[in-house]
Structure formats: C-alpha cells, structure tokens
Amino acid sequence: MMRPCGGIFAVVFLMIIIITSKKLVSGVDGCDVFTGSWVFDKTYPLYDSSTCPFIEHEFNCQRNGRTDRLYEKYRWRPSRCNLTRFNGGDFLERMRGQKMMFVGDSLSKNQWESLICMLYHGAPQANFTLTRGDPLSTLTVPNFRWDYIQIGHKFYKDMSRLAAFEIALVTWARWVDSNIDPNKTKVFFQGISPSHYNGSEWNKPNVKTCLVEKEPIPGSRYAGGSPPALSVLKKVLKTLRKPVQLLDVTTLSQLRKDGHPSMYGFGGPKAMDCSHWCLPGVTDTWNQLLYNALIS
Ligand SMILES: *[C@@H]1O[C@H](CO)[C@@H](O)[C@H](O)[C@H]1NC(C)=O
Ligand SMILES: *[C@@H]1O[C@H](CO)[C@@H](O)[C@H](O)[C@H]1NC(C)=O
Ligand SMILES: *[C@@H]1O[C@H](CO)[C@@H](O)[C@H](O)[C@H]1NC(C)=O
Ligand SMILES: *[C@@H]1O[C@H](CO)[C@@H](O)[C@H](O)[C@H]1NC(C)=O
Secondary structure, rough: OOOOOOOOOOOEEEEEEEEEOOOOOOOOOOOOEEEEEEEOOOOOOOOOOOOOOOHHHHHOOOOOOOOOOOHHEEEEOOOOOOOOOOOOHHHHHHHOOEEEEEEOOOOHHHHHHHHHHHHHHOOOOOOOEEEOOOOEEEEEEEEHHHHEEEEEEEOOHHHHHEEEEEHHHHHHHHHHHHHHOOEEEEEEEEEEEEEOOOOOHOOOOOOOOOOOOOOOOOOOOOOOOHHHHHHHHHHHHHHHOOOOEEEEOHHHHHHOOOOOOOOOOOOHHHEOOOOOOOOOOOHHHHHHHHHHHHOO
C-alpha cells in the first residue's frame, strides 16, 4: 500500500513548526550543509534500535531480520564545514517550554521516531510519555514541559500527478502566509524524500529495488538527478511571504540506496519498501541538520 505504483517515486509532504517564545535565528552560517558525502564513522549509530522503545515495527529493520549493519555507520560530512554532533540534552533544553509539530505523512513519522530515539538516548532520565493516536501522536517530556505532535496523512504522488502536488503545496503556502506569526513560530520545510525503485538512477539499469544495497553511493553526485517534485517545491517556497527554511535533504538521501527497509519493513518480502528509512539511519541525519539549523 505504501509502494507508489507506476510512477516509482514518493513525494513527502513534511513541515516542522516550532512554536516558540524565543527568537530563533535561522541559517547555517552561509555554509551549504546539504552538499557533501557520506563517510564511515565507527562511533555511529547514535542509538541502538533494541534500546529505543519508540521505533515502530516498519522501521525496525534489525528486528525484522536485516543482518547487515554497515548502513548504520555512516555520517554525513558537508564539503565545506562540519556539522555539530547531535546533543539530545541540549536540544531538549533549547526546546524547553516550546512546542514542536511535525506535519506530514509516514515519512514524517519516520523522522519523528528518529528524533525521539536520539533524544531518549541523550536524556533517558527524562520521563518520556508517548501517546499514539491517529492522526495525532503526542510525546510529552514533563521535566522539560515540552510537547511533540505529529499529524500523519498519506500523501504519495507519482510524476503524472505533479500538478496535484503543486496545488496542494500552494494551498499549504497560503495557509502559512495567513496563519503563521514569524515572531512566534518558526517553520521548516523538509524537502523531498527519494525512493530507490529504479536502478538506472544509480547505474544499475536492471535493478528494480534497493534489496541488495549495503553501502551508500560514494561522492556527492546522484546519477538520477533531482526529482521534478523538488523544483515544484522550490518554486512554491519562493512565492511565500513568510520566512520558511528548507531543509534540503533530497540529494543526501538519494545517495543512501542502502538505507531503506526493503524486505525488512512493514510487509516483509511481499511489500518491498524502498521509500521509508531504517532506524537508526538516514532520518537521524535530517534531525542533525534540523538541530544545526536551530543552534546556528
Ligand atoms: C572539520 O573537522 C575536521 C576534523 O575534525 C578538521 O580537520 C577540519 O578542519 C574541519 N573543517 C572545518 C571547515 O571546520
Ligand atoms: C512519568 O510521567 C507519568 C505521566 O505523566 C507519571 O504518571 C509518572 O509518575 C512519571 N514518573 C516519574 C518517575 O516521574
Ligand atoms: C514582530 O516583531 C517586530 C519587532 O519586535 C515588530 O516590529 C513586528 O510588528 C512584529 N510582527 C508581528 C506580526 O507581530
Ligand atoms: C528510471 O531512471 C531513468 C534514468 O533517470 C529514466 O530515464 C527512466 O525513465 C526511469 N524509469 C522509470 C520507470 O521511471
């Protein structure tokens, strides 16, 4: 059900809203943190899937039988600067008394669970209470008076429906322009999350899944190019009057053909999942980039 049929790529609609009482600066010191490459780092992953109680079945690749672990050991290294390592305690401290909302689909949930695990690992003594619901799940961290909300709804489009995606984005952009007070709220838009069903995009023309992939693509370039949905997104973001920061994770995620659950996801071998991401994994880096955007 999650595999996009025909068009072979999934578009994620993912927005992060932070309701804040403080002035949050944005921008990452003029360095393009989204251009770089993946490097092996023996200190990774940042948490272990067996010790994080919040990972749902579909993202827990190790528990679902995936035996290789190399994919957990890559760190994103921007070409021209270094990222600050994620610090869960510091993240919670900065978010004290504030609210954060993830608005999006199952990929948004993917990133949200990753963030909870990273925080849990950084501050296990904080009494985390997770209330799961549909469409709203809430994480409360009482010691920090901090709420975490996710609204999930499926939003998969194939290429022939790019126009529908654009209409949805424009509607969203209008909502932001008329409802967001930039003095109180900071909005991030998470780019497009790529899937890997078309081997031509990584020089394996006969391959139609990510199943045997165990390593990232070296270097900074993805042969498949940029997904058309990303140009639609950038075009719509330009029309916004309110400041919205794009966390442009598309290219760095495209390089991670090894990071998907494949047959170790929600439906086993019958439902090849090359859209979502194993936890720990790629979405941890999205959160590290979010953290860097918040502290810069
Ligand atoms: C990034 O970190 C490496 C290793 O710690 C260091 O050699 C390099 O100079 C740093 N680069 C920048 C741009 O700060
Ligand atoms: C954790 O939070 C729950 C719900 O708010 C509460 O019932 C429980 O007593 C708390 N536990 C600790 C150790 O603070
Ligand atoms: C936001 O704050 C600035 C400076 O404090 C103020 O001039 C401006 O009117 C405020 N905007 C809104 C929408 O309240
Ligand atoms: C797979 O990718 C190649 C190269 O980017 C492209 O030409 C081809 O149309 C794609 N196939 C499908 C089924 O989307």
